[in-house]
Amino acid sequence: MRKLFIASTLVFGLAVCGFWLASAVLTPPEAGAGVVQKTTEPQWSAEEVARHDRPTDCWMILGREVFDFSTYLPQHPSDPDVITPWCGKDASEAYLTKTKGRPHSPYADSLLPKYRIGVLK
Ligand code: HEM
Numbered sequence: 001m002r003k004l005f006i007a008s009t010l011v012f013g014l015a016v017c018g019f020w021l022a023s024a025v026l027t028p029p030e031a032g033a034g035v036v037q038k039t040t041e042p043q044w045s046a047e048e049v050a051r052h053d054r055p056t057d058c059w060m061i062l063g064r065e066v067f068d069f070s071t072y073l074p075q076h077p078s079d080p081d082v083i084t085p086w087c088g089k090d091a092s093e094a095y096l097t098k099t100k101g102r103p104h105s106p107y108a109d110s111l112l113p114k115y116r117i118g119v120l121k
Pocket of ligand 1: 060105106111
């Protein structure tokens with residue numbers, strides 16, 4: 001009886017190890033593991049953003065993200081002179097402070113994803 005117990009424990013242990021080894025050997029490596037993950041998101045240089053510096057073609061950098069606000073500009077509640085100077089530029093600070101030391105509302109933040117076109121190179 002004791003021999004049977006030892007033998008079955010051994011067989012069970014070997015089976016567990018076998019499955020563990022087989023899964024370690026046979027499971028393909030995760031996509032991109034060990035290599036730099038490629039992003040399909042468009043990447044823009046600051047020079048490219050700077051080319052879109054007009055009210056009708058207005059790109060801005062906020063943080064590391066790039067936005068095309070061309071269609072939003074006519075809807076912006078302030079005087080256009082407040083926002084248009086930031087077309088083609090890094091407007092992170094201006095957006096965070098409205099140039100008046102006050103942050104935009106969560107509603108304003110919620111509009112941003114619609115105009116996001118990629119990230120900074
Ligand atoms: C980047 C330069 C920008 C500057 C300097 C700027 C400045 C201002 C100013 C002065 C006001 C009106 C006064 C006030 O509410 O305190 C305002 C309001 C507002 N702005 Fe901008 N803005 C900028 C960009 C944007 C962008 C990119 C959006 C959204 C896509 C946006 C959305 C709004 C909204 C929704 C309001 C109404 C008040 C609020 O919700 O905070 N603004 N902004």
